[in-house]
Amino acid sequence: MTAFILRRSLQSVLVLFIMSLIVFAGVNLIGDPVDMLINPEADQAEIDRVIKDLGLDRPVTEQYWFFLVNAFQGDLGKSFVFGEPALKLIVQRMPATFELALFSLSIAVVFGIPLGVYAGLKPESKVSKTIMAGSILGFSMPTFWVGIILIMFFSVNLGWLPSTGRGDVATVFGITSSVFTLDGLSHIFLPAFNLALFKLSSVIRLARAGTREIILQDYIKFARAKGLSERRVINVHLLKNILIPIVTIIGLEFGSLIAFSTVTETVFAWPGMGKLIIEAIYNLDRPIIVAYLMIIVLIFVTLNLIVDITYSLLDPRVRIKGES
């Protein structure tokens, strides 16, 4: 087991290195590093000074080394727009994004799995067909458009929920989050639902596909032949088997939730990392772009690692080597 973890960790580190190379290459070799890392509004003397500072006149390999060393120490450059360290800005906004992503994930899973399993067990029923039609809709509608519709209905027309910003925060058990206040909840609800819709559809479809496959398996028939109640057959035999692929997907879904939050945060003016990066790309605030990319890669690689480990914990066939 530990050998497994070690191996996956090493692979993750390797991926990190490769990504840092790609980011570095993208910034320094494809684009003009002077453009990328130095404020375009600086004058020549300033530019020369910064070039020396950043070591841009050194050979490329040395530059890469500096890049890595700096990255390790948390220095990924200063934002042009804000003048502050890029990394600090991103880390400041992370909690808001994570909060949004987690809330969305919970919605998607808590509602998606039961709906999907139901649709898989009774594929011909009207309810199931509605669920599946709804999931196709949820899957097809681009996130930003759903956000617009939601704002139009609930904020502009009905005035029930606010359409922008994050609400008040409160700290419970050492975790500071806006879900602990009523105002916070009212602010997070629309964007979280928006973000969740896409994932909800894919969780439903996954759960349904898995259910349809598993229910035909011999061991389900055998369980019934033992006289087990249908309830137990589904809640224990089916569910445990279905959770394996779903957990994998959920882990990866969380990563894509973070990525899609760029859109939702822009639509709802939610103060997270996503909004920051979109503005940065627009304003050509390169240090933020670089910092964001590195952080995202780190998050993803870590997520993949966690998912792999969880998967092996859930599936005894992977964990324990069999006889035959």
Next chain:
Amino acid sequence: MAPILDVRNLQTHFFTKGGVLKAVDGVSFEIGAGEIVGLVGESGSGKSITGFSILGLVDAPGRIVGGEILFKGKDLKTLPVAEMQKMRGSSIAMIFQDPMMTLNPVLRIETQMIEAIQTHDSSVSKDEARQRSRDALGLVGISSPEERMRAYPHQFSGGMRQRVSIAIAMLNRPDLIIADEPTTALDVTIQGQVIHEMQKLCKKTKTALLWITHDLAVVAGISSRICVMYAGRIVEQGPNEALIGSPMHPYTNGLLGSVPSQNRRGEPLQQIEGIVPSLLDLPPGCAFENRCSHAVDACSQSAPDEMVMADQRILRCFNRVGQDQT
């Protein structure tokens, strides 16, 4: 003595896109208490579906459309779902063909055994259930059942897994066990062992056994009666020795003839020519007619009904072996 299982004219049909598939079309047989009966037929003859029909486990698009399944006098077909669930695994148990797929790969063996006990008697404590499961495993010849129980199915070999299935079937002391090709997926060496052990167990516990198989040789040694199935119907049934010693139906004759040991050395192996007709498109006459060396005109016109013969034998044939009417 009244039979423990009395199947009368069972019909199970599958309603598919391409038409109605008559998998089981008029099957009747009896099993007495503690008796071992063999149900023999090739793939597609409907033998497995017969087994599933008895337990009410036929999947859509299949359905039982006719007949009666009398278990200790009660028609299982008419039982409400909850009552049928109570019968399964306690009064009637089933053993499946492929041990690789019958046990849930993500649950421990002991979980799958304990639940089989507790679902029928919730008053049994977990420890008690565990103890009974241990004993059952010991009964089927699994050494150190204590540790083995905590294992997962994939850690067992095929033969061991099948023994576990047998143990599970025996847990609640059923009156009848339906075994659907229990040894087909096992190595030949293990096959013999498992057959022998099942016979011993059933004798010891006086459990009736319906052994479904495509291999006549397998049940020849242990059953008291054999039913031969073809294209959804039983074409011949009777006591073991009589059926094997002097088969009446040409199909039975062909089956016996194609067993290699029956041949004289150097002679080409006998086989039954032709193939089974599609169950979607059965001919109006006898289903075996196109392959039968004994066929007469009557055979292609209508399907023969069951006729009761001497020595408790039943036959569906217009022109049986040993009574040539050419």
Next chain:
Amino acid sequence: MAKETAKAQPQSYPSSGWRKFWADYSESPLAVVALLVFGAILFIAIFAPFVSPTNPYDLATVDIMNSRLAPGSEDFAGNVYLLGTDGAGRDMLSSIFYGLRVSLGVGAFSGLIALIVGAILGLSAAYFGGRYETFVMRVVDIQLSFPSILMALVILAIFGKGVEKTIIALILVQWAYYARAARASALVEKNKEYVEAAKCLALGDRRIILNHITPNCMAPLIVVGTLQTAHAISLEATLSFLGLGLPITEPSLGLLIGNGFEFMYTGDYWISIFPGIALLITIVSINLVGDQLRDMFNPRLQR
């Protein structure tokens, strides 16, 4: 006895060929409707200049005095704007038609190139195996573990905005899906006997791949193709909405929606919503078609 639940299929259910394809496909009336709708959209997109009431990008016909008219209203010259006008006075219906053209064009074009690139890489990886295959599939795996929107953002961040860059970004994002599907089905085919037979006949590698393996892999690729095209259209719309995709000279539906976003707060909803509905109908119909195709080709669903 009980009511027969047999489907009303006559004995003559076709067993192969185009008729069977259509018989299977039309089992879902929804999918048939989707196909018709998509056909209509395709028609509009291709013939936009001919079916559209005005040319919204012909500056001579656009008058700022007509801006922000509600749907169904008339202007001074007596023209009726079925879906209203936008902030610059352009007819929404026409803008949508032209926008469909761009959205579909970009989506389909990038999809096609991605399919060719991905299929070549996937098929060759499966066929030649070894280190080449491991390398290609590793790249595919890593790329697929990142969400497409992220990849697109990264590419646009590095290379900048514009039509070509957006198309390149879309291609780079999609090829991996095709590669994976191509490899998977090629692996299955490779192990089938007819390939061994062809090898025994000493047919060249290229011929085996092109003539024998590829046709059998087309089905899953087509399924991926339809679903990915919908995905590409959605992605491009998102990027354009964020202001990072296509420029204003080639407005896609996404850009139209983005431009109309600000007007929503003042109640002029039509500038954003109608392009959005058009986008939605396009994507949903393609997805429905792709879904039905996928169900048809899935061997595990025991038809």
